[in-house]
Amino acid sequence: MKFSISKDVLLAKLGIAVRGVSTRSAIQTLSGVLIRAGSGGVQLQATDMELGLRVDLEAATEREGTVVLPGRLLLDVVRSLPKDQVTLEHRAGDGDVEVVAGSAKFHLRTLPPEDFPNLPEAGSEPLRVPTQAFVETINRVARAASRDETRPHLTGVLVSANERELRMVATDSYRLSVKETELAEPLAGSLEVNVPARTLQELTRVAGEGGDEIEVTALENQVVFSAGGVVLSSRLVEGRFPNYRQLLPESFEHELAVSGPELLDVVRRISLLAQKNAPLRLRFEDGGVEISAQTPDVGEASESIPIPFKGEPFEIGFNPEFFREGLESAESDEITLKLISPLRPGLIQSGDFTYLVMPIRLNV
Amino acid sequence: MEEPRCIAHMDMDAFYVSVELQRRPELRGKPVVVAGSSGRAVVTTASYEARKFGIFSATPAERARRLCPDAIFIPPDFESYRARSGEVMAVVRDHVENVEQAGLDEAYLDLTGLARPKAAARRIKAEVSEATGLTCSFGIGPNKLVAKVASDAEKPDGFVVLTASEARERFAPEKPGLIPGIGPKTADRLAAKGIDTLGKLASLPEESLVEWFGGNQGPWLGRLARFEDERPVTAHRAVKSESKETTFEHDLRGFDALAPLLGDLAESLCTDLGKKDRRGRTIGIKVRLADFSIHTRARTLNDPTNDREVVRRVATELLREFDPRSPVRLLGVRVAGLDEAAPADDQLALGV
Numbered sequence: 001m002k003f004s005i006s007k008d009v010l011l012a013k014l015g016i017a018v019r020g021v022s023t024r025s026a027i028q029t030l031s032g033v034l035i036r037a038g039s040g041g042v043q044l045q046a047t048d049m050e051l052g053l054r055v056d057l058e059a060a061t062e063r064e065g066t067v068v069l070p071g072r073l074l075l076d077v078v079r080s081l082p083k084d085q086v087t088l089e090h091r092a093g094d095g096d097v098e099v100v101a102g103s104a105k106f107h108l109r110t111l112p113p114e115d116f117p118n119l120p121e122a123g124s125e126p127l128r129v130p131t132q133a134f135v136e137t138i139n140r141v142a143r144a145a146s147r148d149e150t151r152p153h154l155t156g157v158l159v160s161a162n163e164r165e166l167r168m169v170a171t172d173s174y175r176l177s178v179k180e181t182e183l184a185e186p187l188a189g190s191l192e193v194n195v196p197a198r199t200l201q202e203l204t205r206v207a208g209e210g211g212d213e214i215e216v217t218a219l220e221n222q223v224v225f226s227a228g229g230v231v232l233s234s235r236l237v238e239g240r241f242p243n244y245r246q247l248l249p250e251s252f253e254h255e256l257a258v259s260g261p262e263l264l265d266v267v268r269r270i271s272l273l274a275q276k277n278a279p280l281r282l283r284f285e286d287g288g289v290e291i292s293a294q295t296p297d298v299g300e301a302s303e304s305i306p307i308p309f310k311g312e313p314f315e316i317g318f319n320p321e322f323f324r325e326g327l328e329s330a331e332s333d334e335i336t337l338k339l340i341s342p343l344r345p346g347l348i349q350s351g352d353f354t355y356l357v358m359p360i361r362l363n364v
Numbered sequence: 365m366e367e368p369r370c371i372a373h374m375d376m377d378a379f380y381v382s383v384e385l386q387r388r389p390e391l392r393g394k395p396v397v398v399a400g401s402s403g404r405a406v407v408t409t410a411s412y413e414a415r416k417f418g419i420f421s422a423t424p425a426e427r428a429r430r431l432c433p434d435a436i437f438i439p440p441d442f443e444s445y446r447a448r449s450g451e452v453m454a455v456v457r458d459h460v461e462n463v464e465q466a467g468l469d470e471a472y473l474d475l476t477g478l479a480r481p482k483a484a485a486r487r488i489k490a491e492v493s494e495a496t497g498l499t500c501s502f503g504i505g506p507n508k509l510v511a512k513v514a515s516d517a518e519k520p521d522g523f524v525v526l527t528a529s530e531a532r533e534r535f536a537p538e539k540p541g542l543i544p545g546i547g548p549k550t551a552d553r554l555a556a557k558g559i560d561t562l563g564k565l566a567s568l569p570e571e572s573l574v575e576w577f578g579g580n581q582g583p584w585l586g587r588l589a590r591f592e593d594e595r596p597v598t599a600h601r602a603v604k605s606e607s608k609e610t611t612f613e614h615d616l617r618g619f620d621a622l623a624p625l626l627g628d629l630a631e632s633l634c635t636d637l638g639k640k641d642r643r644g645r646t647i648g649i650k651v652r653l654a655d656f657s658i659h660t661r662a663r664t665l666n667d668p669t670n671d672r673e674v675v676r677r678v679a680t681e682l683l684r685e686f687d688p689r690s691p692v693r694l695l696g697v698r699v700a701g702l703d704e705a706a707p708a709d710d711q712l713a714l715g716v
Binding site: 027048049050147152153154171173174176198235238239240242247279317319343345356358359360361362363 | 439441443444447450451453454457639640710711712713714715716
């Protein structure tokens, strides 16, 4: 293998690929980036077995071949090089790759390529979805997925697409986030997959610079996304995604129109005094809500805003972070806050976005 | 009156090896060992054939090679084990609401309130094996301790149901170390007092235990030996600390040789913490010397952190203060007192 390329191009593409490198696998090769130089150009690959990245780059290949090099180290080396052409040459006899830029010369020992897994290929007829809608929907929903690896079936986002609707759902059992995005054009096919939230967050990073469409291929237990010269593949989450519709209450006692940004400001301020697992308290009375928090030995805070509430006053507690994230993800001037009673779920709604959040039982 | 509890402990049989054997059936019936490849690696699982040679979990790989030169060594593939574990736990969660996963290959199931708990457990056992082709052992009892010890009693493919008094009787002749929680040091101290069986420990007067082990640990040991255990089955175990450690190919000597490694460990630890958005206030180091003695040092900060520079700096200070004089086999960095998503006790959850 031998090719030359501009340092800046290599650095940019390598930076993307290295995000797929495994940081703690027992298989040493997975800490590496596979570099395949072919007649059509060069491809970088990395995977931690859960997520795989393939990045194409244009380079003048002098000799074809494939090597695996330690990913982090190679990135550090390339970043440190002077702005210039870089040449990488595999020296099979020495078991290393020579990296040359100007008079700087590195010899990096290769890792065994036979341990490097084959990454799944995108299908010949992928589903094309608009990048902007896809990325925005991920950004609004994915943070509600669980990070608790002992509950793997909740670590994913249920992605469904059909006709003109793109829907994503995530829940960590304390809150549930749903967005049903209407697409400008009907899709050519349909899709329903439970994708690890981490994969989708990675996709938002690589797809940002890509074209107008993301190509999605759902395989039996893998999914492959292609966008802007980057192919991101991932295993799918095993286990059935909860039937989220039955978690949404059919009706609510109170439906309150509120200014999203105003409520969010208040929640952010008052949450400063909701430390150490202390709840954020919302006390509803005729015409207003008082939001308060109290942390023993630290202090307390409260603030009231007008709200069209009528009826028996009550107080409900929420995890400040869960409640705040719901308001942030609503991304709207006008939201509707829907409530039943202190121990029943609350709901934040704005347009096609729905966020269910479970309360904290208040002691007093 | 409260309903008596019924707890099951499910333990997969030689889990890692069994997963490997499914991929490589030609190795069935042979001594197979899953262990890392570095000179200092230890065995993570041994097949039952390999166990006949005296190879168990935590046997140094080198020693395992000497014990059974014909054993087939396979490097661990945790990604696969995690995936298979997910399949197993999915089956379990289909049947039981309250499941406490205690590792990739074991879980406690709260069967209290089920009409026929033993039948349910048998069904789960059969379904796990049907769905995954892997076998497991079940122990069932009135608490986690009885369940855990019972699941280990007739491995592999075991199914043991015991009351607390049956457990006391059955395991009375066994060594105290049989009980999880009674470690080798405690076992040695007990043996020095002539207490070399669980039966003897169970019948010791509480005063003697208090005298020897103090007012907390003493009575606790007595309760363990009598198979008394009140711990609840809790679906989520809040992880309170995370650590990274590395065992060296060759022992390292002196602060200057060790300090740079703390930077690497701190970086990898903080990367993981950052991904989970978790921070901790207590930073610690762990040092294992050439004589296998383990030393830990820790310091608690005012504010939680996952900043690798902060973690590296504090860990380096701790190492400088400890200044190990003899060669070091293993070095670790730990961040404890993690805040984050340990949900409030009164947080209500959706039934998912």
